[in-house]
Amino acid sequence: MLANFFNSELINNDYDISFSYVYSIPYSMGFQKRVHKKTTVHPLSFINLSDHTILPSWLPLISRKLLMGIARLVISIPLLTYQTIVLYQLFKKIKPDVLHINNGGYPAAKSARAAAIAGKFASIPKIIMVVNNMAVGYNHYSRWFDYPIDRLVVHSVSMFITGSKAASERLRKVLSLPIQQTHAIHNGITLRDSTSTITETRKRLNLDRFDGVVFGVVALLIPRKGHQILLNAVLELIQEKKMIGNTFKVLIEGDGFLRETLISFVTQNKLEQFVTFVGEEANVVDFMNAIDILILPSIQDEDFxxxxxxxxxxxxxxxxxxxxxxxxxxxxxxxxxxxxPRDAKQLAEAMHTLILNQQLREQMGKMASTEFSTHFTTQIALNNYSDLYTKLIKESQ
Structure with missing residues (x-):
């Protein structure tokens, strides 16, 4: 969404924008590659205490992680204070009417929380914080020390924005927020361009002679994405539904540390003719164009x-x-x-229904396209944010 903001004619025509971010070479290069409009930027150099690779490589990995954990505990408050002071000085200089803080899942980056507190001290009229995932509660001891900081953040932020209503409800519960302090704005996307035709992609994926139904998964090969549940569902289709090899295929895109484990499961259960691991695709849009149905079998930690x-x-x-x-x-x-989630039988039943019903597949696909155009385009999301900015600025006048 950030790149969409900076590239938007609507936002640039109505607002004078600047962008402050924690500097790193990869992030700066990514910003320059994706943002085409001229944007005033304020790169900030803050220590990253989650990056154990900055410690000497001759130390064992466990030692580096342990040292980073101790460092986070010892200098957490001094670091937050330093970041707050730096951001306060910046905000007093540029004097924004609205401070828009883009965060990960709450609590996420320390700099984001420092920005909220600094914005309050700098008397910025309206501060919004976008929380892009489900908030983490105080069940684990690692979050206990965050509670006083969280109360400062809650006191500082005018409005918390989430990508889904579910995330808003979770955030209200974790931070004990009044309902009027949260607002859900669905993310919108601009579809990336294809680089190959469907025919070319299907040939590359060895589907040019396959006329069955093709399911695709686009996700990191990590536990929370639920690939094992999907493979269990494939077994269910073969053993209980008696599906044969030319009826359907599941193409798994992506990489991750579970790759060898999942491949081993496929081999042991003789699922090679049903399941193919394609690795990381250079252009995911090409891949999704070539499949019939997308599956996302996640078991936790999703949002939108x-x-x-x-x-x-x-x-x-x-x-x-x-x-x-x-x-x-x-x-x-x-x-x-x-x-x-985690229900392989229910997943197999859904797959089975769509394998057997081409008309339903086509009808659902058309409805999905209509639903996207009606609710989830970039322009719709930008209009919603612009309306929110206008409302907040009017309130502060």
């Missing part, structure tokens, strides 16, 4: 996955776990199916 929006934009039905914000994206039985 962009990959679902991309599939909808391409007119693909989606089968997703009923988790966090996915029910706000997928209309169950209309644009796809929602299934219970």
């Amino acid at each position: 996955p962009n990959v679902i929006l991309e599939a909808m934009a391409l007119g693909k039905p989606v089968i997703a776990s009923r988790l966090a914000g996915t029910p706000e994206q997928v209309i169950d039985g209309v644009t796809g199916f929602l299934v219970a």
